[in-house]
């Protein structure tokens with residue numbers, strides 16, 4: 001399945017792309033679709049396209065496509081805004097569900113934006129709200145019946161370690177707290193089943209494994225039975241039951257449409273639509289097995305040939321997501337040298353070299369070649385060259 005799909009992507013010659021966990025590559029179909037949306041839809045139809053080209057339906061229609069990828073039912077996922085905003089929306093809705101409680105639980109390793117958003121929301125809600133952070137393996141102790149919501153990222157952006165979604169959700173529910181999962185590093189990488197986990201909310205982005213491009217919109221899932229009672233914090237006009245009645249008073253739309261805020265980014269939605277077409281006939285468990293085969297091969301070759309690198313990801317592929325990280329003192333410069341040689345991964349402070357494995361456009365030959373280049377960078381100490389040392393704003 002892997003090699004057969006590589007030609008659906010517009011990857012530059014000579015590049016092995018191990019960073020699809022941060023920004024997926026450009027699918028050829030996206031290029032065509034965005035040009036078509038520009039010329040035939042915006043250019044030709046002008047404002048009529050909101051109706052004639054169904055621009056207004058995009059957030060819900062694309063939500064239904066993402067639903068399939070995360071195990072949700074149609075009508076429970078909405079696409080729009082950024083992941084940081086969707087974290088805010090989900091957490092504030094969760095806090096509304098248990099208004100007498102004041103403690104938000106997350107883990108110390110969570111992605112900073114999720115924690116910053118929680119901090120900001122707590123500040124808005126008032127002084128008696130607090131954020132309680134526990135180490136990822138100590139959540140049991142942190143979740144008790146004073147907890148208002150549990151907010152976690154399923155797959156750790158640095159180590160790749162994965163929480164057991166069903167188990168942690170059960171713990172939260174036993175304590176009477178709604179559970180919010182951030183699927184940023186899961187959606188499109190590993191099989192996820194939001195329904196069987198019975199989590200209350202899930203959010204994620206579409207520019208990582210879903211390949212919808214820089215700035216692509218995020219998504220929010222709400223368990224269907226909760227949707228009618230969810231009160232969105234950000235009450236924009238497009239989440240109104242009848243936006244074009246221009247009522248003075250806000251009335252949320254009946255379904256998941258209430259999670260919309262303002263005008264959708266139509267060009268990015270078009271890109272997402274074309275990117276999601278790749279998933280129509282994909283078996284996620286096959287994709288996941290292929291990813292495991294690639295990452296296991298990478299780990300074993302790196303450990304054999306690059307002893308200076310220390311694996312910081314779980315060794316058991318079922319305990320991680322689709323990326324693998326190694327600690328190395330000179331990791332930043334080594335990654336710059338590697339990128340210079342056509343093998344693109346990324347770096348996360350303080351010393352993590354991170355490699356993502358997306359079987360849609362990677363095969364075993366790519367893995368073998370990338371370890372060969374990595375070994376060369378290390379053997380020749382290329383990380384010690386001054387031109388690889390200067391930190392750039394995006395790592």
Ligand SMILES: *Cc1c(COP(=O)(O)O)cnc(C)c1O
Pocket residue numbers: 082083084085111113114153157182184185205218
């Ligand atoms: C990538 C990522 C984000 C990024 O949020 P944006 O609003 O899209 O910039 C947030 N949280 C997690 C866990 C991520 O992995």
